[in-house]
Amino acid sequence: MDFDLTEEQRLLKESVDRLMAGAYGDFEKRRGYQEEAKGYSPKLWAQYAEMGLLGLPFPEAQGGFGGGPLETMIVMEAVGRGLAVEPYLTSVVIGGGLLRLAGRDDLIGELVGGEATFALATTERQSRDDLFDVATTARRSGEGWVLDGAKSVVLYGESADHLIVSARTAGQRRDRDGISLFLVPGDARGVSRRGYPTQDGLRAAEIQLESVQLPAGALLGAEGGGLPLLEQVVDIALAALCAEAVGAMEALHELTLDYLKQRKQFGVTIGSFQAVQHRAADMLVALEQARSMTIYAAMMAENPDPAARRPAIAAAKALVNRSAELIGKEAIQLHGGIAMTMEYKAGHYFKRLSMLINQFGDTDRHLRVVAEAGGLEPAA
Amino acid sequence: MELRYTPEEIAFREELRRTFREKIPAEIRRKVSEGRHLDREDIATAHRILHAEGLATPNWPVEWGGKDWSPVQRYIYIEEVQANAVPMPLSFNVAMVGPVIANFGSEAQKQRFLPPTASLDIWWAQGFSEPGAGSDLAGLKTTAKREGDHYILNGQKTWTTLGQYADWIFVLARTNPAAEKKQKGISFILVDMKSPGVTVRPIITIDGAHEVNEVFFDEVKVPVENLIGEENKGWDYAKFLLSNERNNIARVGFSKEKLARVKERAKETPAGEGTLWDDADFRRRVAIAEIELKALEITQMRAVAAQRHRAADKPDPTSSILKIKGSEIQQMATELMVTVAGPYAVPMPSHSHNEPPVGPDWAEAAAPLFFNYRKVSIYGGSNEIQRNIIAKAFLGL
Known part of the structure; x- marks a missing residue:
């Protein structure tokens, strides 16, 4: 039982966080990327490639960097925090994941080098x-x-x-x-x-x-054997989406706290009101529960036994969805009018989280998977 | 990162499991599993067996019968006690007053109190809450006035759990009413329940049980040697005591055990053409509880693993998170058991041995446990107090 990152994972996290801070620290830049022809910046994508992020989840024998779901989790949390628009999930996690599972080493090279993207x-x-x-x-x-x-x-x-x-x-x-x-x-x-x-x-x-x-x-x-492959890669993608959600929720919670400490009404900061404090506390509880389930999802994502993997991943997505819903909506409410504007970042987190909730199955679907499997196995 | 236990930890767990299942009488474990009230004998029997096995006071200093366990081993121990429906050794003795005496008591107090506290030859009660001091504990009014070699105690404590069985009570009392801060004038005093002027009056809770009491102190003479540590420093010892509860606050093992029973019984409860377990809506509710519990379990494991990194006095929101979620899930589990019992949750249990229960034997305990467990979001710092703690100490609001 150990939740520490290895030295390599810590360095990866630092460098991805640095990349995202540079690329997205100024929110206006995101609008710039979106206006490019592909909807994202090929220059930034080339930086992902240079840093080795595009080869992260592939074994070294396939030209990758030998990472797994935990490394993907680290990158996707940073993607979530940055509200990044690059196709990392769809091209690397899913596209690359399918190539890896199908043993198509011949195509991994162009993905890793950033020459080709997959959807x-x-x-x-x-x-x-x-x-x-x-x-x-x-x-x-x-x-x-x-x-x-x-x-x-x-x-x-x-x-x-x-x-x-x-x-x-x-x-x-x-x-x-x-x-x-x-x-x-x-x-x-x-x-x-x-x-x-x-x-x-x-x-x-x-x-x-x-x-x-x-x-x-x-x-x-x-x-004729495509479905098991697809289901496996979608479970890997769901674990990655959980991590993206955690990154976005964490950033949105921080943004909300900052605002609660600045915004004054009735002569005091609105964060001094208990009705507001308790909601901010509930957001933290939801975030930490989601973080725990995201770790669980990463641990289970590569489990080759679908009977063990599917309910675990579904459980993680269901819980992360519930947290994302709470945090997204509460962030808007606690901010008030400012979060309703296109100009301010909070609404964009809310929109990403709200769409992410439905990606690869909504909460009802994932709860059904867990219920039909008869529940969850003990963790240890 | 690794969620699994090491082979050594698994062996440790198996050893505990075997001990618990072999040594603790099945009848007592059945009562715990069904959520029935334990009588004095049940609690004492289980406690003494654990003590004989060296498993009653693992969190004490080694020289006083504690274990040199890692945080993970301590966590496994609590998990296994709960998961195997073993009554926890009396928490007032082993988790509360014992560690306080071991850390802040005099050598004479340690010699006198620790061995009988470990073996339950002294049964302790907790004298903290008062009618006017619940969440605002520091507002307590019970006074201890120094007169020569004695303190004279006057006041009232309440919610004194199992006080009807107690030999001694550890009391927070005001020794300096003029202190600048109300926390600064409080002392931690040990009181013999047989002292003249101590009266215990039962409080019957909504489940019909006599679990808690009021305790009155009327001119009770207590020798000054029963003061723990320094006068007016009692609040610090109380905070230390409450922080010791952290490892057990989530009660993951309890909820696991209850949800396992919920599923087991739903599978044998007829409903429609099959059993209640075939009902998709019911299963969905169980799934939600199990998912929340899995997340809580990992949150708890993260907290346990982090213990080796963190300075003890650094603000940490985790115990408040564990308390809020842990209590909510315990309540969900007891509520689900009422659903499973269905109509047979309704009849009051018969106290006559001649009359069999109206429904399945376990069903009559479902509603009382559900009623009783409304307490878990109130005690130990209500969930609203926990949210205040998160907001102030951690979120900086």
């Missing part, structure tokens, strides 16, 4: 967060494949060099078997992409796939 294209109009609900089809054509269908709300799908698309190679729309994953070049013939901004300041895209022809090597993992 996960699984959501369809009818699927909500059911990863197994796949209407997009892939049929064999000669040595290769032909894909047809549409994917929705694909984060950073417009600018990604590679899309990772779930498509059905067998079975009915909601069968768990028969789902395969394909690497689709973003500029492949038959792919059309319509990008747009999201509520929380990121970018997403609607993607049409019309007779997209792919070579045999586009298949990621085994034919």
Whole structure:
């Protein structure tokens, strides 16, 4: 039982925090990044690459830096604090995670070097967060494949060099078997992409796939065996999202405390009112509970046994969601009118947290996973 | 970072488990598990067995029967006591007055009191709260006036848990009413309950139990040698005493044990076409409680692990967080048990041995435990006081 960071992890945290402070310390810079063509700054992304962040979660044998979910947790907390808009989650954690799990070392190099980005294209109009609900089809054509269908709300799908698309190679729309994953070049013939901004300041895209022809090597993992891979990588992504939420909640709580100590009404700081103090205390309780579950999620994220991993990750996301909801809403309320303005940072944290709550399943869905599994196993 | 215990810690845990299950009578453990009230004999039996095993006073100095355990081992011990439904050794003796005497008492006081305190040959009660001094404990009014070799005590204490069984009581009393700060005029005094002028009156709580009492002091003569440490320094000793409760404040083991029983009984409680456990809404409530508890467990483990880094006097919000969440989860667990009992939570238990319980045997204890556990967010510094502590000492508000 040990919660200390190793020396390497401490150095990683320091350098990521420094990067984020430089890149996002002035909140105006974030607006600048958002206005760039990709919705983020390629220059800053190159800095991520230089620092080795893009190779963090890959074994050294695959050209990475041998980190795991704890290292991802450290980076994602910093992403959360900074409200960073780079596609770290979608490209490195998810895209890279799938490449790693599928053993596609050949593609990890361009990801690590920052030459290529990846986006996960699984959501369809009818699927909500059911990863197994796949209407997009892939049929064999000669040595290769032909894909047809549409994917929705694909984060950073417009600018990604590679899309990772779930498509059905067998079975009915909601069968768990028969789902395969394909690497689709973003500029492949038959792919059309319509990008747009999201509520929380990121970018997403609607993607049409019309007779997209792919070579045999586009298949990621085994034919028909895509779902377990997807579920595993989504659990890794959920653990990372928990960490992002903790970073954002921590920063938002600090911002709120600062304001409570400055803002005066009735001749005193509003932080001197007990009605306000208790709510700020409850925010801290929610934050620390979320931090604990985020550590738990990181510990469980690489567990290869889905029966142990899934309820643990779902439990973490459910708790983090509840904390994020409380902290987000209370931060707005305790600030008052100022937090309702686009100019002030608090509202942007609130918006990111509110959207994050629904990413890869809302609270109800995750509670259902835990309930159906019959609860949680003891930690130790 | 590592959440798991080392093999040595696991072996330590298994050893404790075996001792608890083999040595503590099953009937007592059943009562604890069902949340029934323990009588004097149950508490004394369990305490004396633990004492004989060297497991009643692990947090005391080694020379007085304590253990040289790591923070993790101490945590495992508390977890296992609770998870195996073993009655905690009497906290007034082992967690409160014992450590105060060991740290601040004179050599003579240590010799006289520590051995019988450890073995429960003296049963202690806590004389802190008063009718007018609850959350604002320092506002206490009981006085101890020095007259020659004695203090003369006058006043009233309340919420004195198990005071009806107590041989001695440790009392906070005002020795300097003129002190500049009200905390500065308080002393920590040991009082023999058999002294003339001490009266104990029961308070029956909403669960129907006689757990707490009022204790009255009317011109009670106490020898000055029963003063702990220095006169007017009692508040410091009281703060030390309360800080010792920190390791047990979350009561994770208790809630784990209760939630395990909730699940077990829900699986055997008929409902609809199957059992209550098939009910998705019910399971969802259990899931919420279990998730909160898992987070609390890790928060507690973080606090335990941090003990080796932190200076003892640095403000730390963790014990307040543990208190708030721990009490909320204990209350959730006892409430869930009422849900499981359903209609059989309703009948009052029969006190006649001829009449069997109306429903399942365990069900009659569900509502009283739920009623009784409203106390946990009130005592030990109410949850509102905990929020004040977080806001002032940690958030800087």
